Amino acid sequence: MKRITIYDVAKEADVSLATVSRVINGSEVVREDTRVKVQEAIEKLGYKPNAIAQGLALQKTTTIALVVPEASYFYTGQIINGLVDVAKIFKYNLMLHTTTEGITEMNDIIENIIKSRVDGVVIYNDKLTKDELNQLTRYQIPIVVIGNKISDETIGSVYVDFEQLIYNYATECIQKGKKRIALVEDRKNPAMIKQLREGLSRAYAENGMEFTGYLEIPKEKKSSYEFLKSFIKKGIEYDVVITYRDSQAMAVLNTAKEADISIPDEMELVCVLDSKYNAMARPQISGFKIPDYDLGALAMRLLTKMLNEDDEVIDKKMELSYIFTPRKSTK
Amino acid sequence: MKRITIYDVAKEADVSLATVSRVINGSEVVREDTRVKVQEAIEKLGYKPNAIAQGLALQKTTTIALVVPEASYFYTGQIINGLVDVAKIFKYNLMLHTTTEGITEMNDIIENIIKSRVDGVVIYNDKLTKDELNQLTRYQIPIVVIGNKISDETIGSVYVDFEQLIYNYATECIQKGKKRIALVEDRKNPAMIKQLREGLSRAYAENGMEFTGYLEIPKEKKSSYEFLKSFIKKGIEYDVVITYRDSQAMAVLNTAKEADISIPDEMELVCVLDSKYNAMARPQISGFKIPDYDLGALAMRLLTKMLNEDDEVIDKKMELSYIFTPRKSTK
DNA sequence: CTGAAAGCGCTAACAC
DNA sequence: GTGTTAGCGCTTTCAG
Numbered sequence: 001m002k003r004i005t006i007y008d009v010a011k012e013a014d015v016s017l018a019t020v021s022r023v024i025n026g027s028e029v030v031r032e033d034t035r036v037k038v039q040e041a042i043e044k045l046g047y048k049p050n051a052i053a054q055g056l057a058l059q060k061t062t063t064i065a066l067v068v069p070e071a072s073y074f075y076t077g078q079i080i081n082g083l084v085d086v087a088k089i090f091k092y093n094l095m096l097h098t099t100t101e102g103i104t105e106m107n108d109i110i111e112n113i114i115k116s117r118v119d120g121v122v123i124y125n126d127k128l129t130k131d132e133l134n135q136l137t138r139y140q141i142p143i144v145v146i147g148n149k150i151s152d153e154t155i156g157s158v159y160v161d162f163e164q165l166i167y168n169y170a171t172e173c174i175q176k177g178k179k180r181i182a183l184v185e186d187r188k189n190p191a192m193i194k195q196l197r198e199g200l201s202r203a204y205a206e207n208g209m210e211f212t213g214y215l216e217i218p219k220e221k222k223s224s225y226e227f228l229k230s231f232i233k234k235g236i237e238y239d240v241v242i243t244y245r246d247s248q249a250m251a252v253l254n255t256a257k258e259a260d261i262s263i264p265d266e267m268e269l270v271c272v273l274d275s276k277y278n279a280m281a282r283p284q285i286s287g288f289k290i291p292d293y294d295l296g297a298l299a300m301r302l303l304t305k306m307l308n309e310d311d312e313v314i315d316k317k318m319e320l321s322y323i324f325t326p327r328k329s330t331k
Numbered sequence: 332m333k334r335i336t337i338y339d340v341a342k343e344a345d346v347s348l349a350t351v352s353r354v355i356n357g358s359e360v361v362r363e364d365t366r367v368k369v370q371e372a373i374e375k376l377g378y379k380p381n382a383i384a385q386g387l388a389l390q391k392t393t394t395i396a397l398v399v400p401e402a403s404y405f406y407t408g409q410i411i412n413g414l415v416d417v418a419k420i421f422k423y424n425l426m427l428h429t430t431t432e433g434i435t436e437m438n439d440i441i442e443n444i445i446k447s448r449v450d451g452v453v454i455y456n457d458k459l460t461k462d463e464l465n466q467l468t469r470y471q472i473p474i475v476v477i478g479n480k481i482s483d484e485t486i487g488s489v490y491v492d493f494e495q496l497i498y499n500y501a502t503e504c505i506q507k508g509k510k511r512i513a514l515v516e517d518r519k520n521p522a523m524i525k526q527l528r529e530g531l532s533r534a535y536a537e538n539g540m541e542f543t544g545y546l547e548i549p550k551e552k553k554s555s556y557e558f559l560k561s562f563i564k565k566g567i568e569y570d571v572v573i574t575y576r577d578s579q580a581m582a583v584l585n586t587a588k589e590a591d592i593s594i595p596d597e598m599e600l601v602c603v604l605d606s607k608y609n610a611m612a613r614p615q616i617s618g619f620k621i622p623d624y625d626l627g628a629l630a631m632r633l634l635t636k637m638l639n640e641d642d643e644v645i646d647k648k649m650e651l652s653y654i655f656t657p658r659k660s661t662k
Numbered sequence: 663c664t665g666a667a668a669g670c671g672c673t674a675a676c677a678c
Numbered sequence: 679g680t681g682t683t684a685g686c687g688c689t690t691t692c693a694g
Contacts, residue, residue, distance in 0.1 A: 351672095
């Protein structure tokens with residue numbers, strides 16, 4: 001089957017290709033009967049405009065690049081859903097780029113993004129140097145970053161302040177006398193853990209103490225569970241242990257049970273990133289409800305605004321809040 | 332900043348644009364010193380070839396469309412990872428399209444895919460009519476479907492035969508005397524549940540019985556958990572209950588515990604789609620390890636073969652196997 | 663209201 | 679080896 005182009009339609013409808021172009025793009029100036037004539041020709045031939053050619057002619061692709069860490073986790077998934085939904089509303093297509101921990105060179109992705117001439121990019125990524133961002137801005141491409149407070153002329157950001165979140169929580173704990181707080185390392189999210197440590201350190205510092213509860217998982221241990229198993233049975237050293245992801249929290253739960261430590265009576269447990277699995281565990285795990293879907297949705301919305309010259313973007317830096325969801329693992 | 336094109340590079344390097352094109356595409360015929368000259372010009376100007384223009388000229392975009400259900404679940408995520416990794420190897424870009432249950436009209440997506448002139452598409456989707464596929468094939472675009480046994484001239488498929496899986500399992504159960512098997516409905520995956528029911532029915536039929544253990548979740552119940560709660564406490568009616576997703580299995584686990592039913596002693600539990608959460612539950616939930624990552628990776632590999640004229644595609648229909656992972660919820 | 667023609671950036675014969 | 683030129687399919691002035 002021969003590729004059918006605007007030219008074929010023009011011939012079929014006995015008009016010029018300019019006219020066909022007009023009806024495709026819903027121009028008002030076309031007379032009704034010729035519009036119908038063209039429409040019929042389009043139907044008959046099964047013509048679909050070539051977005052690539054349009055992109056070339058218009059200097060815009062109506063597609064946005066998405067850069068996300070490997071799409072494995074529920075949390076990321078929800079963010080993507082938010083991005084996708086809003087993109088759909090504004091008729092943007094999405095190019096998916098994923099970063100694997102360290103392995104995927106950001107540079108390749110950036111190179112790719114630039115070549116593909118997308119209209120904008122949304123990046124959800126902890127590790128991401130200023131340099132790399134500049135690379136993108138140098139090519140004038142609008143960016144929205146999820147999870148970082150960066151922002152300037154062509155960069156917007158949408159995030160939750162985890163440092164503040166954990167600071168607030170720790171402060172409250174300390175004031176209630178729960179001074180022994182532990183934070184479990186998460187190898188998959190070093191940048192996030194760094195933020196959490198900072199928040200904890202700040203809270204401790206303000207109370208004249210030093211934070212010493214960072215639980216680094218020894219290299220030889222393959223999983224948090226394996227580590228915690230040997231760690232937790234040593235005895236109860238902490239009032240509350242904080243994990244980043246649900247699976248780590250569940251590991252704590254399981255190891256505590258095995259060590260006959262009662263949660264929350266003898267030790268409390270909090271998971272930063274709440275998830276449905278937290279609610280399914282027994283005891284149910286307390287956590288912070290992060291507006292993941294909204295992070296994605298608002299990021300995309302912000303980008304569409306930045307892309308649309310008519311829209312005045314008031315604030316390129318959007319901080320979203322979280323809600324602590326107390327369940328059974330905390331008192 | 333003015334958009335810099337191949338023409339600018341040509342002028343800068345004092346050669347013709349054809350030569351620049353040649354070095355960009357690694358043509359062998361360029362003399363070393365002019366290649367260097369051009370490279371320098373490219374560096375200096377920060378030139379990046381416009382993939383859109385290349386796409387137009389070459390009649391191919393080196394991008395593949397992905398159609399997946401909303402990217403929420405771990406299972407889907409792994410498939411995507413597989414797809415992404417292989418796509419990366421073969422330098423294909425990915426356009427992401429997601430289908431929301433029923434809401435997203437497949438037609439819009441198809442329209443979009445056709446317009447974007449992708450080289451191929453990978454569809455992971457239960458509900459997908461033959462009609463819709465034909466729509467795509469009509470435009471000569473190669474497709475690989477994940478999860479369905481469809482296949483013809485331009486369509487390949489990679490799947491796990493769940494009907495057979497559950498048939499095998501049920502048959503074994505029946506032979507061991509566990510004749511009361513239940514299957515919990517999954518509203519989010521009706522097509523999959525249909526397959527599972529068929530497998531169960533077949534197993535029962537072959538043993539001269541009829542399958543009656545389909546547990547439909549009443550419309551007024553908001554979650555599997557809510558339903559199971561009222562259902563399970565009625566007493567033990569089944570020898571083994573089968574769920575599709577991990578969260579449903581966990582719901583069974585929790586409700587059984589609340590009803591003081593011992594798993595696996597009084598009732599066994601199997602989750603079709605195994606996940607890490609199954610291993611974190613207590614008792615740990617048995618399940619079938621589905622090669623999700625491989626499904627994605629092989630689907631993409633198959634597509635790349637179909638796209639490459641040199642490659643002879645031997646079999647467009649790939650059935651992957653599963654492994655039953657017995658844990659503590661089955662005897 | 664419609665058509666003619668230039669151009670978007672790049673590739674690929676075809677010359678030289 | 680390198681340059682010239684004709685497209686790839688579509689949009690958009692500019693005329694008429």
